[in-house]
Amino acid sequence: MCAASAEPQPRLDSSSFFARDTVEVARSLIGAWVMRETADGVSAGAIVETEAYGGPEDLASHARAGLTRRTAPMFGPVGHAYVYLVYGMHECLNVVAYGEGRAAGAVLIRAIEPRHGVELMRARRDRAHDPDARLAAGPARLCQALAVDRSFDGHDLTVGDRLWLAPPPLGEPQPLDELASGPRIGVDYAGAGWAARPWRFWLAGNPAVSRP
DNA sequence: CGAATGATACCCT
DNA sequence: GGGTATCATTCGG
Numbered sequence: 001m002c003a004a005s006a007e008p009q010p011r012l013d014s015s016s017f018f019a020r021d022t023v024e025v026a027r028s029l030i031g032a033w034v035m036r037e038t039a040d041g042v043s044a045g046a047i048v049e050t051e052a053y054g055g056p057e058d059l060a061s062h063a064r065a066g067l068t069r070r071t072a073p074m075f076g077p078v079g080h081a082y083v084y085l086v087y088g089m090h091e092c093l094n095v096v097a098y099g100e101g102r103a104a105g106a107v108l109i110r111a112i113e114p115r116h117g118v119e120l121m122r123a124r125r126d127r128a129h130d131p132d133a134r135l136a137a138g139p140a141r142l143c144q145a146l147a148v149d150r151s152f153d154g155h156d157l158t159v160g161d162r163l164w165l166a167p168p169p170l171g172e173p174q175p176l177d178e179l180a181s182g183p184r185i186g187v188d189y190a191g192a193g194w195a196a197r198p199w200r201f202w203l204a205g206n207p208a209v210s211r212p
Numbered sequence: 213c214g215a216a217t218g219a220t221a222c223c224c225t
Numbered sequence: 226g227g228g229t230a231t232c233a234t235t236c237g238g
Contacts, residue, residue, distance in 0.1 A: 051233070060233075062220095070220060088217035090234050108233055140234050186233055210234095 009035070009160040010167055014079030018097050018158070022105030025097040026052035027181075027201050031174035033166040034093075034112050036146040043117030043146055045136055046168070049110040049202040049209045051184045055099020060190035063104040072154070074104040079158040082106050083143070083150050090140030093148050095157055095165065110185075110200075112136045113208035114145070121145035133207040141210075180204040185211070 012018065012032060018025060027050075035044045053061035062084065067075045073082040074096055082094040092108060099105030114121050114132050121135045122128065125145050136142040143149065148163060157164050168174055181198040188195050202209045 053233075062233080065221065068221075084233085085219060087232060087234050088219070090217095092233060094233085106233095110233085138234070184233070189232080 009164070011158055011160050012079070012165045012167060014077060014156075014158045018078035018095065020098060022054060022097040022099055022107055023052040023199055025095070025105075026050040026107040026199065027179070028174075029095075029107060029109070029165070030176075030179055030201055030203060031168045031172075033115070033168065034109060034142075034146065035160075035164050035166050036117075036148065037162055038147060040120055041117055043114075043120045044166075045112030045114045045116070045121075045208075046172075047109060047111070048113050048206045049200070051108040051110060051201070052097075052199040053094070053099070053106045053108065054199075055101065055103045055105050057100055058190070058194060060184060060187035060194045061099075061104075061106065063099065063106070067104075071104070074106050076154065077156075079156065081152050081155045081157050081163070083148065083153040083155075085150060086140070091143040091149050092139040093143055093152070108139060109142060110139045111202070111208050111210045112142055113206065131207070137208050138210040175203060178203045178205060 029047050029050050032047050033044050056063045062071050063074050078096050080096050094106040094108045097105045114135050118132050136145040181201050184200045
């Protein structure tokens, strides 16, 4: 066994990082890494786009349905994954955080900039001619590129097992200069009050963001 | 621009 | 139990 692989992997943890308001967590996750390890190796990237979902009273959030079989992970421990199917064919990855009153908040991870295992990600996407920056530019593309599916629904993202979230590497601090915010995507059905909230965060000008 | 594609929640019998 | 409207999207024409 090589010594390096026995070293503890850096991780974001549920007692401090995720136990905060979902909007703060969404903002703080920009620059953090999504790490994925399979038998084929490690693939990973830096988060460049997120969206905050507030809890049961947020009409844009699935949590508005209350505690159901589907939404159960959102009502569980912070730092765990909520993975769901949308439009009958695409998976989306969220991490649970505190919503209003510490209830059922979540952060949708919408895009990463591929940094490690890029060819693995390209092969999973089956898009030989896409630029690297577009391989995980969108919530469903991200899941496909990292081989994340609903089997990770409820998965603890703080443990470092197969799929986890890591702080930005040393020497690569959060690029907060370029942090932009605006309305969330595709949530008009929630009504103007909720749809207008600037709960989407992204790195301005970064080519890996889902929509420029 | 529009089709693809299926789980989910909700409102009925 | 069954019918159905509604999607936190992507890709190709």
